[in-house]
Amino acid sequence: MLAQSSPAGAQPPGLFYSRISRDFYAYWQGLAQRRGGIPLRDDLDPADITALLPHLFIAEKRADSGRFLFRLSGTGIRDIMAFENTNRYLDELLDGDDLETVIRMFDQVLEEGVCIRSIEGLTYSDRSYLRVEILRLPLCRADGSRRLVVGCLSRVENDCRPNPVRGAVKDKQVIRIDNDVLPRQAF
Numbered sequence: 001m002l003a004q005s006s007p008a009g010a011q012p013p014g015l016f017y018s019r020i021s022r023d024f025y026a027y028w029q030g031l032a033q034r035r036g037g038i039p040l041r042d043d044l045d046p047a048d049i050t051a052l053l054p055h056l057f058i059a060e061k062r063a064d065s066g067r068f069l070f071r072l073s074g075t076g077i078r079d080i081m082a083f084e085n086t087n088r089y090l091d092e093l094l095d096g097d098d099l100e101t102v103i104r105m106f107d108q109v110l111e112e113g114v115c116i117r118s119i120e121g122l123t124y125s126d127r128s129y130l131r132v133e134i135l136r137l138p139l140c141r142a143d144g145s146r147r148l149v150v151g152c153l154s155r156v157e158n159d160c161r162p163n164p165v166r167g168a169v170k171d172k173q174v175i176r177i178d179n180d181v182l183p184r185q186a187f
């Protein structure tokens with residue numbers, strides 16, 4: 001069993017582009033403060049966050065293989081991604097550098113108990129493009145082990161920042177939100 005980290009501090013203004021990310025992080029943060037550390041899976045109450053449910057996912061790091069399985073992926077994510085993630089492994093959805101980058105982020109969330117927020121570009125087969133904000137946060141199982149990553153994925157509206165590289169996971173901005181210090185930017 002891993003020790004729990006202290007709960008996250010207040011979010012700096014302007015940290016999130018999406019209302020969905022902002023609302024879900026505030027909800028997770030409230031759970032962390034009540035728990036005195038990383039929330040348990042059982043702390044999540046879908047009735048408290050019905051408007052956010054379509055945008056949420058829960059991925060579990062399988063003890064037997066170390067692979068990440070999406071236990072839950074909301075309909076809003078399916079609509080944005082254009083395919084269903086629920087009950088699929090991460091390595092069935094991504095490959096190459098993108099897969100390795102996401103695995104490292106998921107592992108970092110679990111091992112260090114940090115929250116990671118990213119802005120990513122999705123390029124579709126018809127060459128259309130969409131920017132999304134993805135928030136990844138740790139959750140503990142009932143036994144206290146950190147094997148669950150909960151998060152949300154939502155569209156970034158009115159994003160006017162330049163985008164030199166489109167669609168590559170490895171080329172995104174990542175902001176780490178440590179549970180006991182102010183966010184730091186890493187590139």
